[in-house]
Amino acid sequence: MPDSHESASAPARFGPLDFQLVLLRRMADHNPGLVEDARRELGVTIAGMREANRRWQAMTRSPRTRGAAARYRSVLGTPDTVRRTIGDLECEALLWPVPLWPDLRFEVLLAPTGAVWNEWLIRTPGAPGPSLRTLADLTPWSCTVDEAARAFPPARPLEGTAPTRWRLAFSAPQEQGGERHRCVAEFTWGLLQRVSFPDGEP
Structure with a gap:
């Protein structure tokens, strides 16, 4: 039987909520007010946001870290998958929902070799985009x-x-x-x- 003290003190799994905090942390330099409102909506303290970012950095820099695509699957779960054509190449795009922005998806674009080409937020396929005129x-x-x-x-x-x-x-x-x-x-x-x-x- 595992030691109860060790189980209680083990860090919680890094999941979708933590990843949203990582996204917000990067945006705080430009829009601290929006980030603060979003953090409160998620019910997380400032210290909690900092800890999520610290853990993410440790995951990405660890010498034992898995590949980027595998890391995202581990953190965010099973993605939707679509095929994309870029130039003469057909590649795979992995898409995950982001509850903070229901009309957006987090996209990881994979090269034919499986390496990550790009990782960012996009509009949900089929969802109407904003009207941008001015x-x-x-x-x-x-x-x-x-x-x-x-x-x-x-x-x-x-x-x-x-x-x-x-x-x-x-x-x-x-x-x-x-x-x-x-x-x-x-x-x-x-x-x-x-x-x-x-x-x-x-």
Whole structure:
């Protein structure tokens, strides 16, 4: 019989709730207020969020860590699977629900070799996306990288500041039919965080 003290003190399994805290932790630099509201919605303390991030970092950096795809399956459970064609290659996409954002899915894109190509939030396949016509529509957490790129072509990808961050440069009007202004949209885990203006506020 296992020692009861050891069982009681063993860390709980790292699961979907903890992973949502990891997503939020990365977004706190840009939108601390939204992150705070989401943390409270999940019923987790600030210390709990920090601990989830610490455990995630330990998992990803451990010399005994499994591959990224296997790690996500272990944490998030069995995914939905779809086939995607990128250029001349057909690849597999793994999709998991994210309760904080019911219309989004966390996607892990696998190369034909099984290596992870990309990992971010996307709109749930078949779900209606946001109506993006002007700068006013580009509010935090309103859209994904792909949605912004489609709404304001031609969008140009820029180098991100971290592996979980993306940036897009494009032009968008303040009002429909108005003058377009150059801007840079910043995303964390594929979700819009903020928009900045290289030429100053429009």
